[in-house]
C-alpha cells in the first residue's frame with residue numbers, strides 16, 4: 001500500500017537548538033498512530049514540523065508522494081494535513097458557527113464530506129452552543145471545536161496534541177475519525193487507552209524514535225515502558 005505520509009531523517013531546529021535528530025516515520029492512509037514519550041522529548045516539535053510551523057527543518061516530509069517540507073502551513077493544510085494544537089487556539093470572539101465556517105474547505109480531491117451540519121451532528125454539544133463565543137466554552141468544548149474545525153478542512157491526516165487535555169470524550173471522537181478513514185497521529189500520556197485504539201505506538205526519546213510497533217509489541221516490553229514512559 002502507498003504511504004500517506006513519509007518522514008525520513010527529519011531534523012528540526014529552534015534557533016541554534018537542534019530538537020529532532022533524524023526522525024523517520026511512515027503513516028498509511030487511515031492509520032491511527034499514537035506518539036508517546038516523556039516530557040520534552042520532541043513530540044510537539046514533530047507535529048509542528050509536519051504542519052510547517054518550525055522555521056528550520058531538514059530531511060524529507062512527503063504527503064501522497066509530494067514534498068511538503070518547508071511549505072507554508074496554509075499550503076500544508078490545503079494538501080490535507082490538519083493540526084489540533086495543545087492549548088487549542090479557538091477564536092474567542094467568534095461564535096462556534098463562525099469558528100467552524102471560517103475553516104471550511106474542500107479536501108484535496110474536491111470532496112466536501114465534512115460540512116457544518118455533519119460536524120454539528122457529530123458534536124451535539126457544539127450544536128447546542130452554536131451561538132456562543134469561543135471564550136464561553138469549556139476546555140472540552142473548545143477541544144471539540146478545534147477538532148471540528150480540523151474536520152471542516154476535509155483532511156487526510158489529523159495531528160492531535162495532548163488529546164485528553166480537553167476531556168475523555170476524545171476517545172469517541174477518535175473512533176469517529178477512524179471510521180471516516182482519516183489517518184491520525186495522536187499525542188497523549190494515556191498509554192492504556194491509546195493502546196486500545198491505535199494501530200501503532202511510536203515512542204520518542206531525546207528527539208528521536210526509540211520504538212515503533214504495535215500496541216501489543218510495546219506492552220510486552222516492560223523495560224522499555226519503564227525507561228521511556230515511567231510505567232511499571
Ligand SMILES: Nc1ncnc2c1ncn2[C@@H]1O[C@H](COP(=O)(O)OP(=O)(O)OP(=O)(O)O)[C@@H](O)[C@H]1O
Pocket residue numbers: 014017019037038039040041042043044045046
Ligand atoms: N519554541 C521553542 N523554542 C526553543 N525550544 C523549544 C521550543 N519549543 C520547544 N522547545 C524545546 O524542544 C524540546 C522538545 O519540546 P517538545 O514540546 O517538542 O516536547 P514534547 O515531547 O512535546 O513534550 P511535552 O510532553 O512536555 O509537551 C524541549 O527541550 C523544549 O524545551
